Amino acid sequence: NFMLTQPPSVSESPGKTVTISCTGSGGSIASNYVQWYQQRPGSAPTTMIYQDDQRPSGVPDRFSGSIDSSSNSASLSISALKTEDEADYYCQSFHDNSVVFGGGTYLTVL
Amino acid sequence: QVQLVESGGGLVRPGGSLRLSCAASGFRFSDYYMSWIRRAPGKGLEWVSDISNSGTYTTYGDSVKGRFTISRDDARNSLFLQMNSLRVEDTAVYYCAREGQYSSGVDSWGQGTLVTVSS
Numbered sequence: 001n002f003m004l005t006q007p008p009s010v011s012e013s014p015g016k017t018v019t020i021s022c023t024g025s026g027g028s029i030a031s032n033y034v035q036w037y038q039q040r041p042g043s044a045p046t047t048m049i050y051q052d053d054q055r056p057s058g059v060p061d062r063f064s065g066s067i068d069s070s071s072n073s074a075s076l077s078i079s080a081l082k083t084e085d086e087a088d089y090y091c092q093s094f095h096d097n098s099v100v101f102g103g104g105t106y107l108t109v110l
Numbered sequence: 111q112v113q114l115v116e117s118g119g120g121l122v123r124p125g126g127s128l129r130l131s132c133a134a135s136g137f138r139f140s141d142y143y144m145s146w147i148r149r150a151p152g153k154g155l156e157w158v159s160d161i162s163n164s165g166t167y168t169t170y171g172d173s174v175k176g177r178f179t180i181s182r183d184d185a186r187n188s189l190f191l192q193m194n195s196l197r198v199e200d201t202a203v204y205y206c207a208r209e210g211q212y213s214s215g216v217d218s219w220g221q222g223t224l225v226t227v228s229s
Contacts, residue, residue, distance in 0.1 A: 039155070101157060
């Protein structure tokens with residue numbers, strides 16, 4: 001079974017840069033596109049990155065996505081951190097006609 | 111703009127049934143794959159099911175296979191999820207979601223509807 005593993009939590013200070021990892025197992029992460037979603041407490045998710053590294057309109061360029069085939073992982077980087085970035089972040093991909101989510105990472109900005 | 115509005119959530123006993131609906135507007139509904147995704151209390155996002163733009167193809171997560179049925183009515187711009195044999199572990203907020211083109215994941219989300227399964 002294909003799985004995506006994320007660290008449960010990360011923390012960083014305002015103004016700094018943080019990177020959240022998403023490691024694939026049971027298959028190649030490069031075989032299908034990876035998306036990233038943000039979910040603030042009490043709100044619905046929103047899409048921050050699609051097709052590995054594309055930003056939907058309205059998402060600030062402080063958010064960027066990448067894929068590293070050598071480590072079979074995807075990453076979401078957020079620069080110039082703001083307190084409003086504090087949220088759960090989920091990576092997502094596909095495998096065998098199924099949608100697979102990572103377990104989520106809670107970002108604390110303090 | 112794209113709007114997805116879920117309804118039909120509520121409190122139901124274990125073993126019971128519930129039907130969720132999602133009213134879509136602001137886009138050509140019949141062109142898009144649609145999904146249901148849920149988040150249980152204290153857990154992460156979990157994909158439940160999706161349906162092709164024609165309604166011909168449906169897929170389900172292992173935890174709901176055989177109990178849930180996804181369907182759509184393009185004339186009414188509506189998506190549905192029939193949930194049978196509900197379990198306590200199905201308690202979650204259920205989100206209606208539009209899938210983007212070319213395997214780009216979800217590009218629009220509804221606000222969610224809460225389903226609570228409890229005796």
